[in-house]
Amino acid sequence: MKMFKIYKKIRGKIFLFSVMVFVSFSSFSQNETLFEQGKELYKNGKYQQAINAWMKILDNGEHSAELYFNLGNAQYKLNHIGPSIYYYEKALQLSPNDQDIKNNLAFAENARIDSIEPLPQTVFSKWYQNISGVFTYNGWATLAVAFSVLFVALFLFYYFAFSEKRKRLLFVGSMFAGFLLVASLTMAFLTYGDYSRNQPAVIFASEIEVKTEPSMGSNVAFTLHEGTKVQILAQDGNWFRIGLADGKDGWIPATDLKQL
Template sequence: MRIITVILLCFSLFGISQNTQVFEEANALYNDGKFAEAIDKYESILDSDVHSAELYFNLANANYKLNNIAPSVYYYEKALLLNPNDEEIKNNLAFAQNMTIDAIDKVPDVGFSKIIKNFVNTLSSDTWAIIAVIGVFIFVLLFLLYHFSQATSRKRLAFVVSIASLFIAILSVVMAFQKVRLDAKKNPAIVFAQESRVKSDPNKSSEEVFRLHEGTKVQVLETYEDWNKIQLADNSVGWIQSQDIKLLNDF
């Protein structure tokens, strides 16, 4: 069993070394202006089931240099999913989005809903969960201090801080579940068809409601056979053929 583990580890290390070499070769091709060849190298790494923000970012840059609208937007978005705070990715994505044809106005969140959503999105669900665990731990610790302490002032302080810790823990749990719910509703995709006719129902004979072009980002609401129900940033809804889009959450 130990021998098998060692062999698997050796293969794994060999694969990492090989992908690093291919990545460096792709970067060299990119720097030489051989963008198509660089894309082939980057994609060969993806074929080995390796994913990283840096890989997607470089792949997006190479496609952008060739004016490949949909792939450049798609790979910048993939890079942003893996590294959501990277300003360079955001800036390059904005440049790529400027190449798209469709101008879709985003419907902004307003009022209390906007405040809650912004607050929930300040942290990841895992971070909210960690805060909840820390809050519970502090609550238990201070509750014990309150129970065994003799001094009135110390008991009062321990009681107040323990209640505050419990409140923070409960709030964090609620925020964690809310974050998970919001993330579950997100199923973004990029239109890859040069022009796609979006229908009112999932069949080719139904009424056309609007058209979309390559590089446009949509949210997939549901799937029926080879059709996807999508929603745009302006809340427009329609059905698009599955072959015309690529899901961003697929890794």
């Protein structure tokens, strides 16, 4: 009897796994069909219909740089600058070194009305930006682990070495590995902090008055237009406090932008 119950449980799990595989395969097949339909519609100049087909893929939970890139192209063809920049940025998040995405994003950004001049950076800020961009915070953390292993290994070799010359070399090597360990660990914490604070968004409204306070009756600080990239600094109900690269900040309704 117990064996029969075990068999029924195993059979039930196999059946459930088979259903999950079938559903996953069906979903993948449907997304592939929608993607190809969208490409054909795009080739025929039916950009909105292509967008509708590709959006169904997003609704199914499928994301890819190629999908976002094509959505950006279709939105750009319809002269929807805000959505086109938004989808190019989404594509760039998934494929940061893709030159085609970068080129098309630059074209879309040239069509924006707002021209935001970033604040001048100090020498230290430029140096930090160049160094921190080499790896993500995960990459720096992995590097820190590697240097910690190297430090321990070199120190152990130094401790058990008999030759005076070899001990000196191993000690210098272990100290250098320790320095790199501290440096990479520091960069991991700093880049993780940057990642946590980074909340980019794109303005979707054709024109929006940025307020000094989170209310429609407050004074107008400045005006922004579709496609401008901003940073979300804070939230108060249905209002976001946004900041620009030139140091300006203010409040806008949450419905007038879309977070990346």
